[in-house]
Amino acid sequence: MTEVKLHGVLLSPYVYRVIWALKLKGVPYEFVAEDLSNKSDLLLKYNPVYKKIPVLVHGEKPVSESMVILEYIEEMWPQNPSLMPNDPYDRALARFWIKFIEDKIVAILGLFRSITGQELENATKELLEILQTLEEHGLGEKFFFNGDNIGLVDIAFGSMLFSMQVIGDVVGVKPFESHKFPSLHAWFENFKQIPVIEENFPNRDEYFVYIKRRREELLASA
Amino acid sequence: MTEVKLHGVLLSPYVYRVIWALKLKGVPYEFVAEDLSNKSDLLLKYNPVYKKIPVLVHGEKPVSESMVILEYIEEMWPQNPSLMPNDPYDRALARFWIKFIEDKIVAILGLFRSITGQELENATKELLEILQTLEEHGLGEKFFFNGDNIGLVDIAFGSMLFSMQVIGDVVGVKPFESHKFPSLHAWFENFKQIPVIEENFPNRDEYFVYIKRRREELLASA
Incomplete structure (x- = not known):
C-alpha cells in the first residue's frame, strides 16, 4: 500500500x-x-x-x-463513505458552496484583525451575512449540505465555524447565535456528533490560547 | 436534448x-x-x-x-476533448493551479484600482510575482498546463491574462514582458492559435474602451 x-x-x-x-x-x-x-x-x-x-x-x-x-x-478513495454527491449537478452545487466558504473565510481574518469598535462591527456584520446566506440558500431544510450524509461542504464549513467561534470568543462577539441560524445550529450539532468528527475535533481551549496570544501580539503592535 | x-x-x-x-x-x-x-x-x-x-x-x-x-x-460532457487529466494526482495539480489563479485574480483588480504611483508599483510587483510562480512552478517545460492538450487551467489563465494585459494597457504598465516569461509567452501564443479560442477570442478594443471608461469614473471619484 x-x-x-x-x-x-x-x-x-x-x-x-x-x-x-x-x-x-x-x-x-x-x-x-x-x-x-x-x-x-x-x-x-x-x-x-x-x-x-x-x-x-x-x-x-x-x-x-x-x-x-x-x-x-x-x-x-471513492469508497465508503462517498463525500461528494454522485450526480454531476449536485457536485456542482457542492463545489459552489465550497468556493463560497473558501472565498468568505477571509472575513474571519477580518474579525481577528479588528481593532476599533467600528472594524469589529463591520466584520461581525459581514459574518452575519455569510451565515445568513448559508442558512437560507446553502443548507436550507437539508440534514447535511449534500443531503442525508456528511460530505466535503460539511467538512469545509465545520472547520470554518469552529475557527469563527473561537476567534469570536477571543475578540468578544458571538455572531453564530442559535435563534438567528436555527438550521445551521442543528446542522453543527449533528456534524459534531458524527463519531469520527467527535473523536477528532480540534481542542477548543488550546486554539483559544493560541488565538488569544496572537491577538495580543497584534494589539501590541497596532 | x-x-x-x-x-x-x-x-x-x-x-x-x-x-x-x-x-x-x-x-x-x-x-x-x-x-x-x-x-x-x-x-x-x-x-x-x-x-x-x-x-x-x-x-x-x-x-x-x-x-x-x-x-x-x-x-x-466528458468526451472529446477531455479538459481535465485522467490521473487523480494530475487532476489535483490542475485544481491547485485553478485555485491559485482564482485567488490571485484579485491582484488584477488591484492594478485597475491603483491611483498613486506607489500603488501602481506595488500592484505591478505583485503581478510579476504571480507570473513568475506560474512560469516556474505551474507551466514549466510543458506545452499546456496539463501537458500536451488544452485544459481547464489554460482556460482559467488565458482569460486572466487577456484581462491583465488590457488593464495594464489602460493604466500604462506591461507586466507580461516576453523576456521575463518566455514559457508563458510561448504558451499564450499556442493557446490563442487553437481554432476555437481564436474564433471566440474577446474583442480587445471593446474591452479596452470599457475598462478605460470605468477607470476614468474611478479616477473622477477618487
Missing part, C-alpha cells in the same frame, strides 16, 4: 479538514508535525508556492491546499 | 471561459445577453447568492461561478 503522510500542525482548522476526510475514509496515514516558526526543508520542497500546511504526501507525491487535498482524497 | 443557456455579457473574461469550454466540447447553447445595469429577474433567480454572470442553465438547472461551471461541463 502506498504510504500516506500528512504534514501539519494540530492547531490548524485546515489540517482538521484533511484529518476528518482521511479518518472518514479509513485511510491510514502518518502525521508529520511541522513547526511553522521553523519550516522543514521537506515542507518547502513539497509546497514551494505557498510554503503552508496542510500538505498530503501520497507515495512521495505532494498535494497542497486543503480543499484540493479533499477532492483528491475523494477521487483516490 | 436538454437545453443549454449561457447568461452573460460579452465583455466579461469569465464568460469567455464558459464559451471556450462549450465550444471546445461542441455543446450547442443559447447565449442570453444580460444587462448588468438592469439585471434580469431570471439572473437574480438563478444566482441569488452573487447575482453575477456567467450562469449556465442546463435544463432549468442553474450553475454559477465560472470555474464551477467548467468542472460541471467537463463532468457532463
Whole structure:
C-alpha cells in the first residue's frame, strides 16, 4: 500500500479538514508535525508556492491546499463513505458552496484583525451575512449540505465555524447565535456528533490560547 | 436534448471561459445577453447568492461561478476533448493551479484600482510575482498546463491574462514582458492559435474602451 503522510500542525482548522476526510475514509496515514516558526526543508520542497500546511504526501507525491487535498482524497478513495454527491449537478452545487466558504473565510481574518469598535462591527456584520446566506440558500431544510450524509461542504464549513467561534470568543462577539441560524445550529450539532468528527475535533481551549496570544501580539503592535 | 443557456455579457473574461469550454466540447447553447445595469429577474433567480454572470442553465438547472461551471461541463460532457487529466494526482495539480489563479485574480483588480504611483508599483510587483510562480512552478517545460492538450487551467489563465494585459494597457504598465516569461509567452501564443479560442477570442478594443471608461469614473471619484 502506498504510504500516506500528512504534514501539519494540530492547531490548524485546515489540517482538521484533511484529518476528518482521511479518518472518514479509513485511510491510514502518518502525521508529520511541522513547526511553522521553523519550516522543514521537506515542507518547502513539497509546497514551494505557498510554503503552508496542510500538505498530503501520497507515495512521495505532494498535494497542497486543503480543499484540493479533499477532492483528491475523494477521487483516490471513492469508497465508503462517498463525500461528494454522485450526480454531476449536485457536485456542482457542492463545489459552489465550497468556493463560497473558501472565498468568505477571509472575513474571519477580518474579525481577528479588528481593532476599533467600528472594524469589529463591520466584520461581525459581514459574518452575519455569510451565515445568513448559508442558512437560507446553502443548507436550507437539508440534514447535511449534500443531503442525508456528511460530505466535503460539511467538512469545509465545520472547520470554518469552529475557527469563527473561537476567534469570536477571543475578540468578544458571538455572531453564530442559535435563534438567528436555527438550521445551521442543528446542522453543527449533528456534524459534531458524527463519531469520527467527535473523536477528532480540534481542542477548543488550546486554539483559544493560541488565538488569544496572537491577538495580543497584534494589539501590541497596532 | 436538454437545453443549454449561457447568461452573460460579452465583455466579461469569465464568460469567455464558459464559451471556450462549450465550444471546445461542441455543446450547442443559447447565449442570453444580460444587462448588468438592469439585471434580469431570471439572473437574480438563478444566482441569488452573487447575482453575477456567467450562469449556465442546463435544463432549468442553474450553475454559477465560472470555474464551477467548467468542472460541471467537463463532468457532463466528458468526451472529446477531455479538459481535465485522467490521473487523480494530475487532476489535483490542475485544481491547485485553478485555485491559485482564482485567488490571485484579485491582484488584477488591484492594478485597475491603483491611483498613486506607489500603488501602481506595488500592484505591478505583485503581478510579476504571480507570473513568475506560474512560469516556474505551474507551466514549466510543458506545452499546456496539463501537458500536451488544452485544459481547464489554460482556460482559467488565458482569460486572466487577456484581462491583465488590457488593464495594464489602460493604466500604462506591461507586466507580461516576453523576456521575463518566455514559457508563458510561448504558451499564450499556442493557446490563442487553437481554432476555437481564436474564433471566440474577446474583442480587445471593446474591452479596452470599457475598462478605460470605468477607470476614468474611478479616477473622477477618487
